[in-house]
Amino acid sequence: MFLGLHDVTLRYPGAAHPALDGVTLALGVGDIGVLIGPSGCGKTTLLRAVAGLERIDRGRITLQGDVVAAPDVHVPPEVRRIGMVFQDYALFPHLTVQGNVAFGLHGLAADAQRHRVAEVLALVGLQGYEARYPHELSGGQQQRVALARALAPRPRLLLLDEPFSNLDVDLRERLAHELRTILKAAGTTALFVTHDQLEAFAVGDVIGVMHEGRLHQWDDAYALYHRPATRFVAEFIGHGVFAPARIVARDERLVVQTPLGELEDVAECPLPSAFPDGLGEVLLRADDVVHDDASPFKAEIVRKAFRGAEFLYTLRLPDGQLLQAHVPSHHDHAIGEWIGIRAAVDHVVMFERGAGAAAPPAPVAPQAPVG
Numbered sequence: 001m002f003l004g005l006h007d008v009t010l011r012y013p014g015a016a017h018p019a020l021d022g023v024t025l026a027l028g029v030g031d032i033g034v035l036i037g038p039s040g041c042g043k044t045t046l047l048r049a050v051a052g053l054e055r056i057d058r059g060r061i062t063l064q065g066d067v068v069a070a071p072d073v074h075v076p077p078e079v080r081r082i083g084m085v086f087q088d089y090a091l092f093p094h095l096t097v098q099g100n101v102a103f104g105l106h107g108l109a110a111d112a113q114r115h116r117v118a119e120v121l122a123l124v125g126l127q128g129y130e131a132r133y134p135h136e137l138s139g140g141q142q143q144r145v146a147l148a149r150a151l152a153p154r155p156r157l158l159l160l161d162e163p164f165s166n167l168d169v170d171l172r173e174r175l176a177h178e179l180r181t182i183l184k185a186a187g188t189t190a191l192f193v194t195h196d197q198l199e200a201f202a203v204g205d206v207i208g209v210m211h212e213g214r215l216h217q218w219d220d221a222y223a224l225y226h227r228p229a230t231r232f233v234a235e236f237i238g239h240g241v242f243a244p245a246r247i248v249a250r251d252e253r254l255v256v257q258t259p260l261g262e263l264e265d266v267a268e269c270p271l272p273s274a275f276p277d278g279l280g281e282v283l284l285r286a287d288d289v290v291h292d293d294a295s296p297f298k299a300e301i302v303r304k305a306f307r308g309a310e311f312l313y314t315l316r317l318p319d320g321q322l323l324q325a326h327v328p329s330h331h332d333h334a335i336g337e338w339i340g341i342r343a344a345v346d347h348v349v350m351f352e353r354g355a356g357a358a359a360p361p362a363p364v365a366p367q368a369p370v371g
C-alpha cells in the first residue's frame with residue numbers, strides 16, 4: 001500500500017457535521033484513485049488532508065508506510081513531496097512555460113532543469129513550447145503545462161482537483177484519457193477528484209464514491225456499477241430507479257418478482273431470507289430495460305432526452321411506477337406514447353424497502369443454488 005487512510009475524520013471549526021467521517025482507503029503504487037460524489041461531499045477536503053493543508057481529528061494517513069497525519073502528527077505539506085493540480089491552472093502569467101515548469105526544480109543545475117523540463121513537456125505532448133507565455137496557450141495546453149509543472153519534481157503522489165472542469169466537454173474527455181496515459185507513462189501514483197462519472201471511469205483504476213463525508217465504496221468501475229455497496233452508490237452511478245420486488249425460491253431456483261415480470265437466471269441474487277418476506281427494492285437501470293414491441297408490459301413515455309446514439313426515456317407503468325430506459329435513437333417515440341418494454345437484468349441489486357441514501361451495504365451475494 002502506497003497511500004493509506006484509516007478512519008480519517010475531520011470537522012471544520014463550528015461545522016455541525018464532519019467534512020470527512022471515518023474514511024478508510026488504500027492506494028497501491030502507480031495506481032490512480034478517483035473520488036467522485038455530489039458537491040460538498042468532502043472530496044476536496046480529503047485531498048487537502050492528504051496534502052497536509054488540513055489537520056485531521058481522528059484516524060491516520062500513511063505515505064509509503066510513514067504516518068504523515070494523525071491527531072498528534074502533522075508532517076508539513078512541503079515535506080510530504082506531494083504534487084497538486086487544481087482546476088484554475090494557476091500558472092505564473094509573467095513566466096514562460098520553461099519558467100513555470102522549472103519552478104519546483106530550484107535544487108537542480110540549469111542544465112539538469114532544462115533537461116527535466118523538456119522531458120515532462122514531451123510527456124504531456126508540448127515539446128517545443130518552452131518559450132511561450134500562458135496567455136499564448138489554449139486552456140487545455142495551459143492545464144497540460146500545470147500537469148508538467150506538478151510532475152517535474154517527481155512527486156511521490158500527485159493530487160488533482162477537478163483539473164478539467166473549466167474546459168469544454170469534448171476536450172475534457174480527451175484530456176481524461178491523455179491524463180491516464182501520461183500518469184501511467186510516468187509511473188505516478190495519483191488521487192483525482194471529479195464530479196463527472198465518465199471522467200472517473202476513463203481515468204481511475206479504483207474509484208471512491210463519497211456522500212456527506214463518508215466513503216461509500218472504494219472499488220473498480222465494474223463493481224461500482226454491478227455490485228454497488230449502498231443504495232446511494234447504486235443511484236449515483238448510472239441512470240436507474242428502484243422498484244418494489246420480492247425474491248422467492250421456486251423449484252430450487254431463485255426468482256425475483258418485479259413490476260416488469262419475473263427475473264430468472266440472474267447472477268448474484270441474494271437469498272429471500274436476506275429481506276423480510278423476501279421483499280425489497282430492485283435496481284432497474286436504464287440499460288436493464290429494453291424496448292420490445294412484443295412484450296406484454298407497456299409503459300408510457302413521460303420524458304425523453306436525446307443522447308446521440310440513444311434516447312434516455314423516462315417511462316411510467318400503469319401502476320405509476322417510473323422507470324428509465326436507454327433506447328437506440330432510431331426508435332424516436334413521442335411523449336405520451338405507450339411502448340412495449342421488458343427487463344434484461346444480469347445482476348440483481350436489491351436493498352431493503354424504503355431504505356434511504358445512508359442505508360447499509362446490500363447483503364453479500366451470491367448464494368443462489370446452481371440451477
Ligand SMILES: Nc1ncnc2c1ncn2[C@@H]1O[C@H](COP(=O)(O)OP(=O)(O)OP(=O)(O)O)[C@@H](O)[C@H]1O
Pocket residue numbers: 012013015019037038039040041042043044045046195
Ligand atoms: N474551510 C472550510 N471551513 C468550513 N467548512 C468547509 C471549509 N471547506 C469546506 N467546508 C465544508 O465541508 C464540506 C465538504 O467540502 P468539500 O469542499 O470538501 O466538498 P467537495 O466534495 O470537494 O465539493 P465540490 O464538488 O463542490 O468542490 C462542505 O459542507 C463544505 O461546505
